[in-house]
Amino acid sequence: MAVDPKKQTSLHCLYYWAERTPDNVYLTQPYPDGRVEDITWAQAADQVSRMAAYLNSLGLPARSNLGILGKNSAHWILADLAVWAAGHVSVPLYPTLNGETAAYVLEHSEAKLLFLGKLDGTADGWNDIKHHIPADLPIVSLPLSPRDDTPKWQDIIIEQAPADPRLPEPDALATIVYTSGSTGRPKGVMHSFRTMISVADGLQQLFPVSSSERMLSYLPLAHVAERAAVETQSLYYGFHLYFANSLDTFQEDLQRARPTLFFSVPRLWMKFYLGVNAKLPLKKQKILFKIPILNSLVKKKVLKQLGLDHCRAALTGAAPLSGEIIGWYRGLGLELLEVYGMSENFGYSHCNRPGQARLGTVGTTNPGVTHRIGEGDEVQVKSPGQMLGYYKNEEKTREDMTGDGFLKTGDMGEIDQDGFLRITGRVKDLFKTSKGKYVVPVPIENRFNHPKAEVVCVAGANQSQPCLMILLSEEARVELDRGADRGELEQELTRELDAVNANSESHEKVAFVVVVKEPWTMENGMLTPTMKIKRNVIEDFYNQRMEDWFSQKRKVIWEF
Template sequence: MSSAQYPLESRPHSVAHLFLSRVEATPEREAYRYPAAVDGGGEAWRSLTWAQTAQRVKAIAAGLLALGLQSEERVAISSSTRIEWILADMGVMCAGAAATAVYPSTNGEETAYILADSGSRAIFVENGEQLAKVAAHRGELPDLRYVVLFDPAPDAAGAEGLEVLTLAGLEQRGMEHLTKNPDAVESTVQGIAPEQLATLIYTSGTTGRPKGVRLVHDCWSYQGVAQESTGLVLADDVQFLWLPLSHVFGKALIAGQVLSGHVMAVDGRVDRIITNLPVVRPTIMASAPRVFEKVYNGIAARARAEGGVKYKIFKWAAKVAREYARTGQEQMVSTGRRTVPLSLTVQHALADKLVYGKIRAAFGGSLRGSASGSAALAPDIGYFFAGAGVNVLEGYGLTETSAACTVNPADDSRVGTVGKPLPGTEVRIAEDGEILLRGPGIMRGYHNLPDKTAEVLDSDGWFRTGDIGEIDKDGYVRITDRKKDLFKTSGGKYVAPTEIEGRFKAVCPFASNILVIGNDRNYCTALITLDETVIMPWAGANGLAGRTYTEVVTSPEVHTLINGFVQDLNSSLQRWQTLKKFAVLPRDLDIEHGELTPSLKVKRPVVEREYADLIESMYEGAREA
């Protein structure tokens, strides 16, 4: 089965159709790998073929049908990324129902809101913790009747008024249903229409209540066919999936994998990423910019700790990597050939032997491409990895576009852009600079919110993204900032905070998060948080050993250290963009305090409210700048 069998204009009605076709085409090929407990303790990676996957998916789908789930009725999933998430989601689709994705980190109140707003009748939950959130808000969920547990929960009986099953129990019901109705799943899939609701994904919402984004079956079928047609995913790939499947990015990756049929290694435990990479040895991987920033900061910190010649070699190699990648890209843009001067090529070859090979080995040694999305990647970090032979392909998409709508081509990736539109997607720049999108992947509206839908979707199908950008002569899209994040100083100068924040992360290897402030102010300031895994080793080597993280980051020594990076940043900015003052926060931003979304975007209003007094103190006695 190849993309040639599925031209964009005649794609199948749903990923459920794609899934059954994939199983028929390559039943004995490996589909998934996942970690599982073994006797005697520990874990080992296990595999499922496409035929084995289909057996479980059909059992889950038939189990849902046996419970009485009807077409487009919502079934929620609240779990971390694991093989059961994929099986459940595929089962929901093959039952003709619609999945409602819930982040496992979402608190009980917001989980209840999502379940009630979506009208979910059933929910798959990972464990007792997720079940408890549902049970605590049972009275607010009149539509919910069934809970399916991935992991056993001793207190499952406490969910009054709900029928609680294990996943194995649901599959058993499904098998019994199939003995009486052997074609139940296939006939249900054949009845799925392209415009039938497939998924409700609630925006993580940097402000206000999350909105349910209505994505139909055709959105996901389009994603699968469009992704494969780019050549970014191949049948013999091994993809490592750790991204949250509650996020639209993770969901879109499954659509592409089902079409191409490559192996997907699934483990959502973020603390195991570095351990898993050499074991999985992925050829492709999708990630968020924060991961690449942390990898870069970790590499730089280790080199600094080794000091002497090794640190000098790293700094030289990092400079060569950036120069090599930037020069090659500039030549590609101007001449159509990625040529680099001989002297730089020789330096690059030496740096590769000394440094870059170790970096590639950290990613498993077989990585040919890594898609990056959900936020902007600082160009200096992008050039570093490109020069080191780690091909980071930035893309762009939103929940409302069923993830990817643009992506960099593997053979002509351009750092600082988010690539070209996927086949079938149109991009236009409005008069005010806002990026407009149109295509099959665009949502069909916000659930129960027609007024909000009308604000962003016009009658011709153009979606207003809220992002500011431009398209170059070769069709590459560049994002300059979020429209709502742009601010104007009291002096009348516009500032794009995301650009400044990205530059700072590139110059400061200790940075975790930064928030640039300055709306209606006479100069810009910043709130900065530091990466504990990087700053604490520095502290130990610089007379601050034995102090807590909070004591370290609030010390005069660290303020002096970070001030040096701020001055480096300021030297590359226009006068009105420069940071006149900054504050290092006593802890990092996190999801638990509501400062980050589950996809690790900063909730600016929340942070600004929480640290309002600190922000005001940086403007006390200010004179016009």
């Protein structure tokens, strides 16, 4: 199969559905006051055409880079489409960036205008970012923007007559996606319309997707994972896309959407798992699941409370998720499938197929993708979604690409005889103990699966043995604050540590577990916007405490 010529770019897709199903709802946006706005395909196309006309009226240089800053919203996607309809290039910025990094992205990308969207300064970086936006940078405020002193989307689309869209060539530059910056300065990954749409073209060969699907968009649209799995798919297949109002209303938003397809990252799959276990402990689950009459009833009730009872395909990616957690979801009847991709190939690389998944792997190559293992066990991939290169950084582009066109992923891996890829760690995550032995953190972290440990991080460079730091789940922290028995939890963590060490080589046996006090968040820089740990930031934060921790010679150390 190949890309439908009438839908050869995301912008083509918008006008295709506006003509074919004009009255179908495309976007559903909830607001803090309880109001919910539905935007049909015809309305979406009309708003995009009017905003494109406004952008044309500004006399911006041809093919300008225009920024989009805000949390996910219906108008984030409409702004993205309007940028393209006016013949420009979109540059998304993570809403959780600090001011300095936001300023760097705006300057490096030479942004000529900024669409400012949903921000409130509570769970985002707006309070810092607002001081770093250049005073002479034109701004258009989307609904829910924190600024009311700029031209507003709502006013512009009323006053501006629509323009005929400039439908782009597939190989034209569409967007510059700045990496989440787990190490160093973010890099600007350049994608064409063709590389972006390749993910939809490939998916139609793997899953039966139709215009009757429903998805909830809540992971950052500034990242390729959400852009590929949600924005591009909804445009290509013409299905209904819902948005979340806030973290506090997330469960309500999920119930409204009742998604048939759901994509999330391991941190959130873990939070769902811990939330269920807090209400229905694992021991009780095992008892109930053994009773034939109650088995299916309880499982259906759990999925319904999660808002996933209509979900027929659930995906996890961006970081490893333990086989135990995946197995738990599958036991409920939700086939959770691990997928794999990078910003540099627009997330189009590997996936597990329904009914053919293999635990502990990220699946086999997607249609059109080839892979191999290079020097140092590094995974190398060639994909239809491969980037055009890094913006204004040809040297880094050459460094990350092989002479024959493969991307050096930076991930270590193994390919089994059936072509399933197992990610075994990050090349840059390896560290040496004081004995000169290499430690690979990710497999150790994946084996530590205590139900109250939300995130773990293995550290210990230049120490005699590695150690493991744990951030407890919010529920577990609240329980301890209310006087729960710390001794019982310590015994459980000790048993889990012993189980992990029983299957580890001598130099990778974990000396102790540290239960950390400081939460790891995007706001304090310890998590990326896709909720992966920033290992170098976490290691630097705790580095001075290592000597004291090792000197205590205890299996479990509490920071609080």
